[in-house]
Amino acid sequence: MSDDAQLVRERTETLLRAHPPQSTEDGDFLAAQYDAGLAWVHFPEGFGGLGLGRDLQSQIQAQIAEAGGPAALAGINGIGIGMAAPTLIAFGTDGQRRRYLRDIWSGARICCQLFSEPGAGSDLAAVATRAVRDGDEWVVNGQKVWTSGAHKADIAILVARTDVDVPKHAGLTYFMVDMHQPGIEVRPLRQITGEAEFNEVFLTDVRVPDADRVGDIGQGWKVANATLNNERVAIGGGARQRETGMIGIVAGAWRDDPALRRPEMHDEMMRLWVEAEVLRLAGMRLGQQLAKGAPGPESAAMKLGFARHAQTLSGFEIELQGEEGLRFDEWAMKRPDHVDFNGRGPGYRYLRAKGNSIEGGTSEIMRNVVAERVLGLPPEHRVDKDMPFKEMPR
Amino acid sequence: MTAQPTADLLYTPDEEDLRRSVRKLLSQKATPEANAAVYDQPLEGVAPVWGELAGVGLAALLVPEEHGGAGATAREAAIAAEELGRNVAPTPFLTSAVIATTVLAHAGATDRLEALAAGESVAALALPFSARTLPAPSVTADGGRLSGRITSVAGAPGADLLIVPVVDGATTRLHLVDVGSEGVTVTPVLSLDMTRQLADIELTGAAGEALEGDASAAVEAGLLTGAALLASEQLGVAEWCLETTLDYAKTRHQFGRPIGSYQALKHRFADLFLDVSLARAAARYAADCAARGDADLAVAASVAQSFCSAVSVKAAEECVQLHGGIGMTWEYPAHLYLKRAKADQVALGTGAAHRAALGGLVGLPPA
Structure with missing residues (x-):
């Protein structure tokens, strides 16, 4: 064990002794974990970290889990922990870091992301929500969409337009916003499945102190990209077992219910089984590349593969189920805490999977990204590149 | 049904070295023009490039060291296969150095392996190239003499040794047949892929060395x-x-x-x-x-x-x-x-x- 790993192990032991998980509230434990520099161990000292290697974090989490302590709140505060926090480390002031990081880690303040707009989807830099300076404050007006968790959020990361006279990328600024204030209205956005995972957020004369501006005025695109890059790092994960996920459900149905099997569907069943297995192996290979410190360029393309697979497989499942495939488990408008592909019926899976090629970058945009950044093909023509935002056709 | 946590899906530095040497040799000795030439002028015997590749050890990869081989594994052989896919040179690597070599090693015919490893001998498993598993028998053995016809055998043109499976009831026996011997006719056929030309094999009372035991x-x-x-x-x-x-x-x-x-x-x-x-x-x-x-x-x-x-x-x-x-x-x-x-x-x-x-x-x- 390296010296750093030893140091971290001892500090975690000390933390667990001082705050026994069995008699400590989760939020209090997490706050203490932050104070001990064991929240984001790669962050600087005093801001939840010790300035050590990022790989040590999994050792800490495993040690805490073993002692019965709480897991990181990646599920309910993923945007805060995985996106807002690293962005504050990269671009925030010490004051902002002190104000937010501890609460983000402990779950005292849940964070949502106010980026996408009705008119700025794939072209995120075209956001039109305006922030106008008023003394020590900014006044924000506009509409955001596809905001997950906005109805539970205490704070938000916001990208808004502060200058319409310069080209779109140059006129954006990044803010931290208090979600509990007048002028913020959150409405559920009911989607194709009947439920509402996401929200629309309307901002009317919302006041944001200039002290909550992250990065310079006009630097918002750069700061937002740091956030989005962290999103890509946060995605991924460990090696999976064969037949985990949706393929396990479909193959399991085929295996367990002879009445469903039809010889004319067997080749397609096996084609999908093979595709699931190959995606699993490719994910495993990427993980091995990452572990060697040499991430492969393939990762950019994997999202395309997962979307294609989930959509084809879920479509096949409805046909496989035949009569049962005509039924649906639940149309009621609900607010799920997380997407549960596997806990619902085939119709839900089919409909929800349609989003896989849209959310987090459409498959069309992902193909452009792969073609241009990985394969080195010439970029798309961008007619609005040097055009002041106010002159852009929208 | 469990994942194989020990599977290494990357390429080791040694494997990359092997790739470099194979690629370099192929780029010099197996030009696209030379590879295309086999469509107009089918090879007689084995392509000269195979001698060069055997010289750097490609024929010996899957032969155990005690039988004159390199004692490498399928991981290294896969590197050679990748490079031979990138180049499409006409070589008997897959048919002789992989398939025939594996069959002989498993069947215990290890005395044949040394010549294969050295590139002095080239072998082919006498089955249609389209076969995924052992097909219905088309060759019979009568008093040790083989008769029958096997079509579309890859790697047979240029091979000097044929491995002929003969199914007898529940048992599959292998017979090793020298191509030059009496009653053996190997007729190369025009193939969709002439860089891996097929041949039809006609056996009329051919003599062969019968291997002991079931070889399925x-x-x-x-x-x-x-x-x-x-x-x-x-x-x-x-x-x-x-x-x-x-x-x-x-x-x-x-x-x-x-x-x-x-x-x-x-x-x-x-x-x-x-x-x-x-x-x-x-x-x-x-x-x-x-x-x-x-x-x-x-x-x-x-x-x-x-x-x-x-x-x-x-x-x-x-x-x-x-x-x-x-x-x-x-x-x-x-x-x-x-x-x-x-x-x-x-x-x-x-x-x-x-x-x-x-x-x-x-x-x-x-x-």
Whole structure:
């Protein structure tokens, strides 16, 4: 064990002794974990970290889990922990870091992301929500969409337009916003499945102190990209077992219910089984590349593969189920805490999977990204590149 | 049904060294012009480049050290297969150094291996190249004399040793037949892929050395290892097609722009890049399972065949299409890859045959 790993192990032991998980509230434990520099161990000292290697974090989490302590709140505060926090480390002031990081880690303040707009989807830099300076404050007006968790959020990361006279990328600024204030209205956005995972957020004369501006005025695109890059790092994960996920459900149905099997569907069943297995192996290979410190360029393309697979497989499942495939488990408008592909019926899976090629970058945009950044093909023509935002056709 | 946590899906530095030396040699000795020439002037005997490749040890990779071989594993053999897919040189690597060598080693005919390892002898398993498993018997043995006809045998032109499976009731026996001996006629046939030419074999009372014991497991091992490593060859074919077409799309201009700047093409390239990336993982897993003798090899090989054979064909078809007119010419090498890819898709079982077999292996029967 390296010296750093030893140091971290001892500090975690000390933390667990001082705050026994069995008699400590989760939020209090997490706050203490932050104070001990064991929240984001790669962050600087005093801001939840010790300035050590990022790989040590999994050792800490495993040690805490073993002692019965709480897991990181990646599920309910993923945007805060995985996106807002690293962005504050990269671009925030010490004051902002002190104000937010501890609460983000402990779950005292849940964070949502106010980026996408009705008119700025794939072209995120075209956001039109305006922030106008008023003394020590900014006044924000506009509409955001596809905001997950906005109805539970205490704070938000916001990208808004502060200058319409310069080209779109140059006129954006990044803010931290208090979600509990007048002028913020959150409405559920009911989607194709009947439920509402996401929200629309309307901002009317919302006041944001200039002290909550992250990065310079006009630097918002750069700061937002740091956030989005962290999103890509946060995605991924460990090696999976064969037949985990949706393929396990479909193959399991085929295996367990002879009445469903039809010889004319067997080749397609096996084609999908093979595709699931190959995606699993490719994910495993990427993980091995990452572990060697040499991430492969393939990762950019994997999202395309997962979307294609989930959509084809879920479509096949409805046909496989035949009569049962005509039924649906639940149309009621609900607010799920997380997407549960596997806990619902085939119709839900089919409909929800349609989003896989849209959310987090459409498959069309992902193909452009792969073609241009990985394969080195010439970029798309961008007619609005040097055009002041106010002159852009929208 | 568990994942194999020990599977290494990457390439080791030693494997990359092997790749470099094979690629260098092939680039010097197996030019596209030389590879295309076999369509007009079929080889008599084995291509000279095979002697060079055997000289750097490719024939010896899967032969154990005690029998004069390199004692390497299927992981190294997969590197050679990838490079021979990228080049499509006419060599008996897959048919002799992988399939025949594996059969002989499993059948205990180790006295034949030294000459194979040295490249002095070339062997072929006398089965149609399309066979995924041992097909219905077409050769009979009568008092040690073999008679019958075996069609479309890959690697038979140029081979001096034929491994002839003869099914007798529940037993499969192997007979080793020297090509020059009486009653053996090997007739090369025009093949879709002349870089791996087929031959029909006619046996009329031919004498052969009969090996002891049931050899069905040895034949299955040869075909399985062959299928696992064919996936690496298919990966090599697909990689060449992707990279060559990509280069072309960056330089070829129409309407005043590189054709690779059009989204219609860029998106096809992105999809192909994804498929080739996935094929690499599948081929690597199959090679690694073969190298470790993993119980998951049959699943891994059929997964890899199902996936990689289709990707290889798609890459070669895209290569022809996206090159436009020049892709259809005899002069440009794209056609060599299309012919290899399409023939490889049928070789050692089609994708559909492997998927059907896979259903049995993973408990997903057709009905």
